[in-house]
Amino acid sequence: MEIELERVKPAEIETRSFEIITEELGETGLSKLIPxxxxxxxxxxHTSADFDYAKNLRFSEGVVDKALNALRNGASIVTDTQMAKAGINKRKLAQFGGQxxxxxxxxxxxxxxxxxxxxxxxxxxxxxxEIKEPLIFAVGNAPTALVKLxxxxxxxxxxxxLIIGVPVGFVNVVQSKELILSLTDTPYIVAQGRKGGSNIAACICNALLYML
Amino acid sequence: MEIELERVKPAEIETRSFEIITEELGETGLSKLIPxxxxxxxxxxHTSADFDYAKNLRFSEGVVDKALNALRNGASIVTDTQMAKAGINKRKLAQFGGQxxxxxxxxxxxxxxxxxxxxxxxxxxxxxxEIKEPLIFAVGNAPTALVKLxxxxxxxxxxxxLIIGVPVGFVNVVQSKELILSLTDTPYIVAQGRKGGSNIAACICNALLYML
Structure with missing residues (x-):
């Protein structure tokens, strides 16, 4: 076989991946992102190998600070799939009191x-x-969940x-996200269009947790 | 709000989604797929809203029949993430004796x-x-898992x-898949290139299970 593997230590794979993503986004791509x-x-x-996410993510005003504050104050996360639940770093979340x-x-x-x-x-x-706690919703699958929210x-x-609105699919997915984007007093992170998924919902939760 | 939701009954959402995918693939797209x-x-x-999967999936000769036979005969599935495990239809798998x-x-x-x-x-x-059972491997995350296989x-x-080789990412992902594609006696389904994920690994398992 003429297939050559890059020599990267296990602990460095993620760092190297983010370097490649940064390189490929380039200065133009990076300059378009909201600070x-x-x-x-x-x-x-990183989760999808899909650079569309550099263009389709919508962030409400000041949402990152608000989300980090909520997590710091022990907010819990509600998801619409067992897959997203499996993917969220529950140990990290528990350090701040959330589940x-x-x-x-x-x-x-x-x-x-x-x-x-x-x-x-x-x-x-x-x-x-019915839960009387501060809640973050991470919706990676069901547009009907976003409509109900x-x-x-x-x-x-x-x-x-916070609403993480990233259901994926073809029936009412686009519309359900537009409903969330129309909210003025609810912090949101939304992947506009059809794309998203349980993996994306979980990875946005984790990205926030790793910023703490 | 001027956002209009499509009226689709819960039980019909998936059927309608597949109709849309079929329409958008079109006759040209569909004719390129291996029967x-x-x-x-x-x-x-359906899982990713990413039509790249119409082009990047590689199937070894007769793999679908071989995979269905393995499942029918009670093959179990080994995955490299808890997310993929959460996403696989374990009830359906158990009907045939697998876990x-x-x-x-x-x-x-x-x-x-x-x-x-x-x-x-x-x-x-x-x-x-070390497991002495017929096994299907569903790798959605770690290229190092494919290299080891x-x-x-x-x-x-x-x-x-069967090897479902669909890790996602930037470090050795492409190469690890090429290694699997080079195997001559191992049935495989591989997403060539960088794309894939735990969700894709789980959905390929489920697609097979739903064909039984």
Whole structure:
């Protein structure tokens, strides 16, 4: 085989990856990023090898500082998939007092969704709205979760510390993100367009945690 | 708000998504796919909203039939991330007798990796090679896992039923996939290039499971 592996020590792989991402973004690419958001954008590219994330991420005014404050104050994270829950650095989160909730596999959620003719994601956001703690929502899969969050916020039943709105897909994904982008008092990080995913939702949480 | 949501019933969202993917691939795109691989390619696009997967997936000769037979015969799946493990449909897999293994968080793996100066992914593939069952490997994160699988196969210490080689990233990812593509007797599904991820690894497993 003529395949040559780059000699990088295990502990240095991530550093080297971020160097390559920085190089490839170049000065032009980096200069277009909102100050303070660089570690988040780069980690999304690191997670996907997709440089579209240098262009499609939208950040509400001052969102990074607000998110870091929320995490520092022990905010918990609600996700819409077990995959995102698995990917979030729960040990790091716990150092500040937070935990990760995912209600998607809960029996009461399945029953409620069936009874209401909605998705389990919708029902699990309803369930999350009952939690009386500061909450960050990390939605990587279900646009219906974002739509429900929008409604809960309009109805003043919920005031999230942050919405990470990165569902992926083809049905109502674009629209659900536009709903979140229209909110004026809710801090958000949104991947505009169709792209996103549980991996992206988890990696944005981790990018924030690693900034602390 | 002028944002209009498409009215789709929860149970129909996935079907509608696949219709959109089929439409957008178009006849030209679809005609380029290897017969029998369509559900896998489409599910990767469904998971990522990234049409690159219509071009970058490589399938060894007859791999889909071989993989389905392995699953039918109770093959288990070894993954390199807890995220991929979380994403694989374990209930469906168990119907045929298989289970999902991920050794990345095991203490003996961490110790061995430290002692050997390798990654935990490398050490966890070594551990997997000790399992005396038919195995499918789903690698969505660590190129070092693929390199180790290549070595184990060369040393005749392992004969996987299938390697799903879809690590993502920038350091040795491309090369590690080329190593797998060079294997002549090992069935593989590989996302050539930098792209992939735990979500892609899980979705290829699920695409196969849903074909049974």
């Amino acid at each position: 303070g958001t660089e570690p988040i954008v780069k980690r999304c590219i 990760v909730y995912c209600f998607m596999s809960d029996e009461d959620v399945a029953e409620k969704a069936k009874a209401m003719g909605t998705t389990r994601a919708t029902a699990s956001m309803e369930k999350a709205a 929008y409604e809960l916020i309009q109805e003043k039943r919920l005031a999230p510390e | 029998g691989t369509e559900p896998i390619v489409k599910r990767c696009i 999902v293994y991920c050794f990345m968080s095991d203490e003996d793996v961490a110790e061995k990796a430290k002692a050997m100066g390798t990654t935990r992914a490398t050490a966890s593939m070594e551990k997997a090679a 290549y070595e184990l196969i060369q040393e005749k210490r392992l004969a996987p039923e």
